[in-house]
Amino acid sequence: MSEPSTRGVPIELRKVTKAFPGGRAPAVQELDLTIAAGEIVVLVGPSGCGKTTTMRMINRLIEPTSGDILIDGRSSRDIDPDRLRRHIGYVIQQAGLFPHMTVASNIAQVPKLLGWDRRRIAERVDELLTLVGLEPSTFRDTFPRRLSGGQQQRVGVARALAADPPVLLMDEPFGALDPISRQRLQDELLRLQDDLSKTIVFVTHDIDEALKLGDHIAIMQRPGHIVQYARPAEILTNPADAYVEEFLGAGSSMRLLSLTKVGDIELDQVPYAAEDADAREVLAEMERDGRGYALVLDGMRRPLRWVTTAHLKGREGPVGTTGDEISGSIGRRKTLQDALEELLNADTDIVPVTGRHQAYEGALSLATVQNAIQSIKARERERRMLRLGREEGG
């Protein structure tokens, strides 16, 4: 990238209320929400819960009836709404691309409003298209109608990022996509966010999307208030009330699996050896370990074979090529859910886990996964007790 991108800034909503004329109850009621810089915060809830209204008040597409919204410490009331919005990326469902403008022209709108010169805009457009995974020379001059839904949404994200805003608002951006494109775009959003660290406010009614994307999740309830604002793991392990529980539905442990990365839990350690290691020494180590098997690694520490005491008994010299080839391995960046799938399909009860360059890092068995989930739950419970204690004390 040519220029370092602008990092996210904190956003704070203070007692924000929105009452629409003619509406019975206010759409949003005295809402307090603090969003840390560089986080993805997902507003999630059923339709009519005020999540979109809340989001649209941040860029003043809807003016709050009362209360204050601070963006990087500045009240949004003090900034001209049009200027404010040029520095807040905005992505909506089905992208909202202008159909009569080319892809490049769509992306160029905000830089044009900001008065960038042509060359800088053209460079920026190509850079953004590459960033969102679209080949500039192919897509620059096409019209949105010619793109698939997923491609349109990529352009939508590129347009929102055009002027490198610190804040991004996304209103059900992937809602209209098929499940495969949707999942792919979610993954890419997370990967982009790793690099960009924008502050992203994301609205969805899909709790799984919220759990996957959110650093924090605000679960909202009609009319217009937040029931629980917490990290995904905490929401899963400690839903604030029956409403949240109902909204989460069944399968919170399964969801916890999909939230946790293999590399984040404590792995099994098994005896391992290189091919040229002395068989008798390896056998001795296996007996010390007690499980009766070991992993054979190649010169780059990549797992090759499992050997058991039966393989090595009475063998002289190096371990060599004896043993059973491993049926697969699990990358440390995989989620526990994927790992579980691998485990269930594997020929062995235990599967090696690999890190960078497929090098051995540990091993995983069903028991390891179970222990991990239990310890996560215990940790969350402990955190909650601590916080409750603090709240009572202070």
Next chain:
Amino acid sequence: MSLSTAAAERETIPEPRIGRSWHVVLPPLCYLAVAAAMIAYTQMVPLDGIERGSLNLPFVLRRTWEHIRLVFFSTVLVLAVALPLGIVLTRPGLRRVTPYALALANLGQAIPAVGMVVLLAVLFRIGFWTAVAALFAYSLLPTLRNTMVGLEQVDPRLVDAGRGIGMSAVGVLAKVELPMAVPVILSGVRTTLVLNVGTAGIAAFIGAGGLGDLITAGVSTQRNLVLITGCVLIAVLALILDWLGGLAQRLLSPKGLS
């Protein structure tokens, strides 16, 4: 970083070519040929004195020119009023008065054209501008209504997207709403044009000239050739202007819509 994995999810299909070849100009050439044949015929057959008075070339050309002027000025007037009015009436704050404005425009078209011309002539005076005013009142509706419909049918999400990325209300109107509405607006203008060509024939009743002169003269003197010549020339003019309107619609409509 680059995520080129999904870059070529689907190859883009090339834009369809807009037909710009010679057969685009075929229809107007045919229309002109018909008009030329009609005029040539009237110049060759033996005519009596009354017919000669109405069918000599300078007279016919002058009447045609008057007709074109009537259509031109009334259409320009319609554009000058209907476009701004249509824009204003579709702005959120003014939606309340929209039904009344449309009722008024409907009234203009509901009154029989002849009645309107005569009424205006009685109220004001006989002549070219009175005829233009009558044509204006009569043909305002299609352009006005299409301007409004064209603007209203723009996907509200596009307006939202425009405002959301920091365009001003005027910016969204100029860059998003109006371009998107162009095809519908132009089809309204086209209707106005054709309507004006036909109705301008009535201008002859209040001495505003035009090809209607040939028709009224043909009727009152029972000279069918004069009557038919007037009709044919008006029809040809209407067809040519409609073709021009179609051409404008095609050239001015934003690419990427259909």
